[in-house]
Amino acid sequence: MANMIVRTIEFIGALIERPVMALGRVFLLFFSVVKNIPKPPFEIRNTIRQMLEIGVNSLPVVLITAVFTGMVLALQSYTGFKRFGAEGLVGSVVALSMTRELGPVLAALIVTGRAGAAMAAELGTMRVTEQIDALETLATNPVKYLVVPRFLSGMIMLPALTVITDIVGILGGYFVTVILLGVSSKKYMTATWSYLELQDIYIGLIKACFFGAAFTLISCYKGFYTKGGAEGVGRATTGAVVYSSMTILISDYFLSALMF
Amino acid sequence: MIEFHEVHKSFGGKHVLQGVNLQVEKGESLVIIGGSGSGKSVLLKHIIGLLHPDLGQVLINSKDLSALNEEHLNEMRKKFGMLFQSSALFDSMQVWENVGFGLKRHTSLSDKEIREIAVRKLKMVGLAGIESVMPSELSGGMRKRVGLARAIAMEPELLLYDEPTTGLDPIMADAINDLIKKMNEKLNVTSVTITHDMKSAFKIADTIAMLYNGVIIEKGSPDSIKKSQNPIVRQFVEGRAEGPIVIEGIEA
Numbered sequence: 001m002a003n004m005i006v007r008t009i010e011f012i013g014a015l016i017e018r019p020v021m022a023l024g025r026v027f028l029l030f031f032s033v034v035k036n037i038p039k040p041p042f043e044i045r046n047t048i049r050q051m052l053e054i055g056v057n058s059l060p061v062v063l064i065t066a067v068f069t070g071m072v073l074a075l076q077s078y079t080g081f082k083r084f085g086a087e088g089l090v091g092s093v094v095a096l097s098m099t100r101e102l103g104p105v106l107a108a109l110i111v112t113g114r115a116g117a118a119m120a121a122e123l124g125t126m127r128v129t130e131q132i133d134a135l136e137t138l139a140t141n142p143v144k145y146l147v148v149p150r151f152l153s154g155m156i157m158l159p160a161l162t163v164i165t166d167i168v169g170i171l172g173g174y175f176v177t178v179i180l181l182g183v184s185s186k187k188y189m190t191a192t193w194s195y196l197e198l199q200d201i202y203i204g205l206i207k208a209c210f211f212g213a214a215f216t217l218i219s220c221y222k223g224f225y226t227k228g229g230a231e232g233v234g235r236a237t238t239g240a241v242v243y244s245s246m247t248i249l250i251s252d253y254f255l256s257a258l259m260f
Numbered sequence: 261m262i263e264f265h266e267v268h269k270s271f272g273g274k275h276v277l278q279g280v281n282l283q284v285e286k287g288e289s290l291v292i293i294g295g296s297g298s299g300k301s302v303l304l305k306h307i308i309g310l311l312h313p314d315l316g317q318v319l320i321n322s323k324d325l326s327a328l329n330e331e332h333l334n335e336m337r338k339k340f341g342m343l344f345q346s347s348a349l350f351d352s353m354q355v356w357e358n359v360g361f362g363l364k365r366h367t368s369l370s371d372k373e374i375r376e377i378a379v380r381k382l383k384m385v386g387l388a389g390i391e392s393v394m395p396s397e398l399s400g401g402m403r404k405r406v407g408l409a410r411a412i413a414m415e416p417e418l419l420l421y422d423e424p425t426t427g428l429d430p431i432m433a434d435a436i437n438d439l440i441k442k443m444n445e446k447l448n449v450t451s452v453t454i455t456h457d458m459k460s461a462f463k464i465a466d467t468i469a470m471l472y473n474g475v476i477i478e479k480g481s482p483d484s485i486k487k488s489q490n491p492i493v494r495q496f497v498e499g500r501a502e503g504p505i506v507i508e509g510i511e512a
Contacts, residue, residue, distance in 0.1 A: 041365070130348035137308050137342040137420075138362045138410075139334040 026221050029143070033151050033217070036144040046149040054115045054150075054216075055157030059164070061114065065106055066165040070094055070172025073102070078181055087183050091191030094173030099200045103165040105252055108158060108211035112244040116219035119150055120240035123223025124233035132224070147220045151213060158212030159205045166204065203259045210255060215244040261286045261418070261450050262307060267316035269302055276302050278474030279316070284452060284467075289444050291461040292454045293496065294471035295505065300454035301345075303471060304420055307452060308340055309333050320418075338366055341411030345423040347403040349395035355382070355406055356391035362414045381409040385439055401432040405439070412443060419443065421453040425460045437463045458497055462486070470496065472505070 077093040123146060126132050135142045170192060177183045219240040226236040262284040269277040276299040284290045294300045305311040306318050312326045319325070320336060328336065349358050357364070359381055360374035369377070379391055385405040395403060404424065411419060424440060425433035437460050444451050444464070455461055461468055462482045469479040470493050478485065478493050488494055495503030 125351075129351075130344045130346050131350055133305075133310055134342070134344060134348035134350070136310055137337060137340060138365070139337040140361075140365055141330065141334070 022221075025225065026217060029147065029221050029224070030217055032143045033147055036141065036148050037152070039144065043145060043149045046145065047152055050149045050153035051157050053118070054111060054153045055160055058111050058114050058157075058161060062107055062110055062161050062165055063168055065110055066098075066103070066168040067172040067175075069102055069106060070098060070169030070174075071176045073097055073169070074173035074176040074181075078177060078183075087177075087181075088187045089191050090173065090177045090183065091170075091188040092195040094177075095170055095192045095196045096200060098166045098169035098173075099196065099204045101204070101252075101256070103162045103169060104158070104204045104208040104211060105248065107161040107165045107208065108215060108248045109245055111154075111158060111161065111212075112215045112219070112241055112248065115154075116215045116240050116244050117237050119216065119219040120223040120226075120237045121233055123220060124226035124236040127224060127226045128229055128232060142224075147216075147224065150220055151216045154212035154216030155209050156212070158215075159208040162204055162208040166201070203256075206259065207252065207255050210251065211248050214247050214251065218244045218247060261288075261321060262452070263317075263319040263322075264303075264306070265317045265319070267303075267306060267313045267318060269299075269306070269311065269314050276474060277306075277313070280471070280474070280476055282469060282476055282479070284450060286450055287448060289451045289464055289466045290453070291465035291468045292452065292471055293456060293458070293461050293468060294454075295456060295496070298471050299474060300456075300471055301422060304422055304452065304454050307418075307420060308337060308342055338362070338414055339417045340420065341414065341416035341418070342420040343404070343407045343411045343422065343424055345426055347395075347400075347407035349403055349406055349410070351395050353395075354391065355393050355395065355398070358395065358406060359391075359409045359413050361410065366414070377413065378409070381413050382406070384412070384443075385409045386435075401428050401436070404428065404432075404436055408436075408439065408443070412447065415447070417449055419447075419449050419451040421451065421455075423455055423457075424453060425455065425457045433457065433460065434463075436460075440464050458499065472496075 073094050074090050078087055078090050081087050081089055081093075123132070126146070132142045132146070135145060174185075174188055177188050178185045222236040222240040222243070226232045228235075262282070264280045264282040267277050267280040268275070280303060292300050292303060302311060306313060306325075307320070309325045309328070317324050317326070323336070325333065325336075349355075350361065353361070356375050356378040359378035363369055363374045363377060364371075375391065382388065382391060382405075385408050387402065387405050387409070390398070390402070390406075395406065398406065421440060424436050428436060440451070440453065441464050443449065453461075453464060465482050467479060468482055468485045469476050470485070471477075472492055478488055478490050480488070485493060485497060488497070491504050495505050
């Protein structure tokens with residue numbers, strides 16, 4: 001009996017040991033990043049390059065996603081609202097869903113799929129080809145040189161992309177509601193503005209900032225600690241996207257509940 | 261200049277270094293030989309502070325590396341150069357940016373000056389006209405040379421070579437050996453090389469040490485290693501499969 005209890009405890013221990021250790025290492029990386037942010041030299045060129053990669057290069061796919069999400073949102077809520085004569089409220093639904101929820105989450109998921117995967121693959125390759133060791137031998141802190149610029153760029157560019165997603169989503173909703181379904185433009189815009197508060201926008205932006213930090217940290221962590229050649233890089237890339245996306249979706253609920 | 265005192269290091273239950281004692285004098289060229297997986301790379305990584313001992317001490321110029329904070333460790337690393345087995349060139353940068361990386365980060369030289377120095381260093385390793393090429397376009401031997409140019413760019417006092425001839429054809433390997441010998445003489449540096457290529461070891465070493473089962477089992481001049489009575493050293497130097505050395509994964 002005692003033996004069985006010991007074995008059960010061992011089994012549970014073995015099951016949670018690795019995730020707990022990984023979580024611990026993510027936090028250690030986070031502290032190391034925070035510690036290195038204020039230290040010179042400031043990696044301005046590197047940061048700008050990452051901002052371009054995360055922000056500007058993600059724009060096309062973010063724009064397409066935003067416009068179609070706004071459009072389908074308008075279409076679906078119009079169908080529902082029409083049943084009780086509230087077509088005029090479509091604008092509010094689109095605006096509130098985009099700013100509070102869909103803008104930050106969609107932007108974050110798309111950027112994770114693009115830039116997060118690229119980050120993990122790049123750092124992972126640098127790790128397995130000893131380039132990260134080489135940085136250290138050249139008296140360069142690899143966390144400062146590689147992770148800090150990506151982390152900062154994520155925190156800056158994701159809110160920026162979210163603002164664009166919000167606006168384009170609302171315009172997509174406008175296009176469907178006003179131009180395709182014939183609701184008056186004034187009605188749509190009034191519904192958009194009258195129920196939208198500043199708070200809705202900044203809640204979305206705080207979320208975006210958090211998601212930007214989370215996905216860059218997880219993706220860099222996965223890349224930075226890659227082991228085992230090409231296969232390891234593949235695993236790191238998949239892991240970066242899966243864990244970042246899960247973190248974004250789960251933390252989204254808790255952030256929403258916190259700022260409700 | 262370099263001292264190992266009873267250095268132990270384990271990885272996940274595998275006791276790789278089991279009490280290494282080793283001294284390298286200033287200006288000496290030490291070659292550490294040993295089989296694959298014997299912990300040579302681990303030993304080398306301790307010298308430049310990429311790894312720290314679980315037990316024991318690594319002293320460089322009488323300073324304990326593990327006791328240094330990041331700034332001091334980096335100050336020390338500026339005096340080191342390391343050539344990696346895979347060359348470890350930064351593949352997002354052109355050749356001259358690779359060579360000048362340390363200068364760019366740790367000096368206030370302009371890009372133009374750094375490029376000029378890089379071209380000079382590349383010339384020292386026998387390369388010309390490739391400064392604007394990306395590393396992916398280079399052959400293995402050329403990558404090694406660029407790696408060497410990067411290692412000597414900051415005029416180091418200590419050069420570390422991680423299997424410099426592995427993966428090269430015999431002629432290119434010999435050319436790299438000549439280059440290492442030339443660098444050691446010309447720049448008057450201390451150097452530590454790890455290799456399992458005995459030809460290379462005899463050519464570049466002032467002293468050879470053999471790492472086996474996590475300890476240094478013999479150290480001496482190339483001649484004394486050649487004449488060693490230790491059956492393990494003899495087997496390794498002669499490159500025989502039969503003998504006291506157990507090859508991992510092969511049943512006796």
